[in-house]
Amino acid sequence: MKWLELHIDTTPAGLEPISELLRDQGIEGLVIEDEGEFNTFLEQNRQYWDYVDESLTQEMAGKSRITFYLEDSNAGYTSLAAVRIALSAVKRDHPEYGSLILSLENVEDADWENNWKAFYKPMEIGDRLIVIPDWEEAEAGDRVALRLNPGLIFGTGSHATTRLCLQALERIVTPGMSVLDLGCGSGILSIAALLLGADRAYGCDIDDKAVDVAYENAALNGIGKDRYTVRAGDVLSDTGLQRDMRAGYDVVVANIVSDVIIGLAPTARELKKAEGYFLCSGIIDDRAEEVRQKLEAAGLTILETHSSEGWFSYLCR
Numbered sequence: 001m002k003w004l005e006l007h008i009d010t011t012p013a014g015l016e017p018i019s020e021l022l023r024d025q026g027i028e029g030l031v032i033e034d035e036g037e038f039n040t041f042l043e044q045n046r047q048y049w050d051y052v053d054e055s056l057t058q059e060m061a062g063k064s065r066i067t068f069y070l071e072d073s074n075a076g077y078t079s080l081a082a083v084r085i086a087l088s089a090v091k092r093d094h095p096e097y098g099s100l101i102l103s104l105e106n107v108e109d110a111d112w113e114n115n116w117k118a119f120y121k122p123m124e125i126g127d128r129l130i131v132i133p134d135w136e137e138a139e140a141g142d143r144v145a146l147r148l149n150p151g152l153i154f155g156t157g158s159h160a161t162t163r164l165c166l167q168a169l170e171r172i173v174t175p176g177m178s179v180l181d182l183g184c185g186s187g188i189l190s191i192a193a194l195l196l197g198a199d200r201a202y203g204c205d206i207d208d209k210a211v212d213v214a215y216e217n218a219a220l221n222g223i224g225k226d227r228y229t230v231r232a233g234d235v236l237s238d239t240g241l242q243r244d245m246r247a248g249y250d251v252v253v254a255n256i257v258s259d260v261i262i263g264l265a266p267t268a269r270e271l272k273k274a275e276g277y278f279l280c281s282g283i284i285d286d287r288a289e290e291v292r293q294k295l296e297a298a299g300l301t302i303l304e305t306h307s308s309e310g311w312f313s314y315l316c317r
Contacts, residue, residue: 002072005105006080008087010064014097018066021086024257025079026284026310031067064098074120074158081154085185086257088207089234123157126167129192131157134220144195147220148188153213155186155255161281162188164306164313165255168279169193172315177250178202180271182235182264187214189253190228191221200227202245208232236263247271253279258287265298277303281313288312 010018012034019030070076084102091100122138123131132138134149150156157163169189173179175197181190184203191214194201203214214230233241252272254264261280268278278300283291285307292314295302300316307313 004070004072004076004080006068006070006083007103007105008066008068009099009101009103010066011096011098012064014094014100015064015066017094018087018090018097018100021090021257022066022068022083024259024284024287025082025086027068027070027079027083029069033063033065033067035063074156077120078154078156078159081150081156081185082159085154085183085205085207085210089260092206092234120156120158125157125163126170128170128196129166131166131188144192146188146192146195148186148191148217149213149220150186150188150217151209151213153186153207153210155184155188157188160309160311161255161283161313164281164308164311165189165253165279166192168304168306168313168315169196169251169253172251172277172279173198175199178248180245180249180252182252182254182268183256183260184214184230185210185255187217187228187230189255190214191218191223193251193253194218194223194227195221198251201229202249203228203230204233204235204241204245205230206232206234236267245271248273249276251277251279255281257282258284258291261291262294265295265300269299275317278316279313280316281311283312283314285310285312 008018015032015034070079087100120133122136125131128144129146130140130143131146131148134147155162169192173193173196177198179190179193179198179201181203184190184205187203190201190203211230211232218228231241231244235241249272252268254261272278295314295316302314302316304315
């Protein structure tokens, strides 16, 4: 099996929160390099050496880096997209964490931003959907075809959290519904809802690149801006975005990460109709109970709980 070796450059203040962010994405086996800890180690173990190679000292100068590994596969590139989305939110809110540059060892951007396409094939999801990469040909049969070119924006259908949401949307979306997609990424969930019969959808994402990608994917499926609106911004702090999206949705969906879902829960309750649904996923198994409690504390009633590959989704009302 081939592996991708990835690095995130941060500051001493960012090492622990960024490590936790990666663990929330199901990524373990982190390697931490920190100049401060290196110097402390040297000072506390001076009795064991008389000389430390200058090149090693220079290499560690100013370094606060987290290294992790992902499979060189569709699943790995999907996880990479999720990490990029999560980092963009943290970078905006925490400048003290430094550049948060994400780099891939020994591979140029032009290579790894396209290599994932070799692993991304048509996927039948649930009972009604088939997700087809735009560069692939596939017979939809009696399924609803969703054509997609996500780039490295999260949401291909291959990640368990996305599949859990798509399967739930199949069950709950009925003709005429309105859908709000918080953290829309590639637009896969809101576009799927429209193809399944929803009348209109609104998507938003903290990554402004998601706006163009989601609109392009909507166009691939014959969906125009008369039914689909996408905006960039933080739904919790951007008052202009809040006014633009309004409220009263039949379905509010958020496939993000546990901490963001916890923060969104009270807002999601206000954005949906009284009898509307809040569908959330992106919840790693060891935080599932915590998220459940926070959802209930926000006044939401959990109707369904589903899990796949160590990830959980909740359908609430």
